[in-house]
Amino acid sequence: MAINLVAYQQILQELNPYNARLVAVSKTKPAEDITALYEAGQRIFGENYVQEMTEKQGVLPSDIEWHFIGHLQSNKVKYIAPYVHTIHAVDSLKLLQEINKQAAKNQRIINCLLQVHIADEETKFGMDVNEIESLLTAFTENQSVYANIRIAGLMGMATNTDDESKIRSEFHQLHEIFNNIRNTFLKDHSYFKELSIGMSADYHIALQEGSTMVRIGSLLFGNRNYSQI
Secondary structure (H helix, E strand, O other): OOOOHHHHHHHHHHHHHHOOEEEEEOOOOOHHHHHHHHHOOOOEEEEOOHHHHHHHHOOOOOOOEEEEOOOOOHHHHHHHOOOOOEEEEEOOHHHHHHHHHHHHHOOOOEEEEEEEOOOOOOOOOOEOHHHHHHHHHHHHHOHHHHOOEEEEEEEOOOOOOOOHHHHHHHHHHHHHHHHHHHHOOOOOOOOOOEEEOOOOOOHHHHHHOOOOEEEEOHHHHOOOOHHHO
16 A cells, blocks of 8 residues: 555644644545545545646545645636635735636635745745735725635745754744734634644644644655656
8 A cells, every 4th residue: 555544643643632634745646545545534635736636636536625735826726616625825816816716606615825935945935924914905805805715824834944943933933924814804704713834844843833734745645756747
């Protein structure tokens, strides 16, 4: 079996005291591997590529909760809008508007997480605090326009480093931004509650810093084969 069921059960036990959920990152992995983890009880799966996720969604059980966790181009939203549950990496007002538009066409409501840039690497996507506040101002002033999306929380990626204190500082910073947004812009929105931080290498720190969702792939599925995408 390609998946690590021992690691899966251990991760679930570690998440339980924090009431956090596992997003099993299945990018580049075959549907058979997802099925094996599904049969073990997992229902939330995260994918980074639109075509790959759409192909898998078409052949896998209908009760899977699909999360799109990669960088999403506005012109690709229409392909996942019929079924995606949560989009983790909303990094512009333009993208938020397009998700709302495509969700309305499909008579759905899609959960969105705003991606905040907290890492040192410029290659990582995400908005800074000023951009987030500008987006939220536009959203709160025109909430009736955005009837088909929910801003359900924030997402971020820490710097790729072995310095745990730096990772902790970045996650802590994001949690403070989360609390500030909840207490100002979205204090009347009970669904603003998700903090998507933590991956295979740093999820323990993320949990301690308030994560409600961890995105874990390699610990469950092994190394990825990018030749398959």
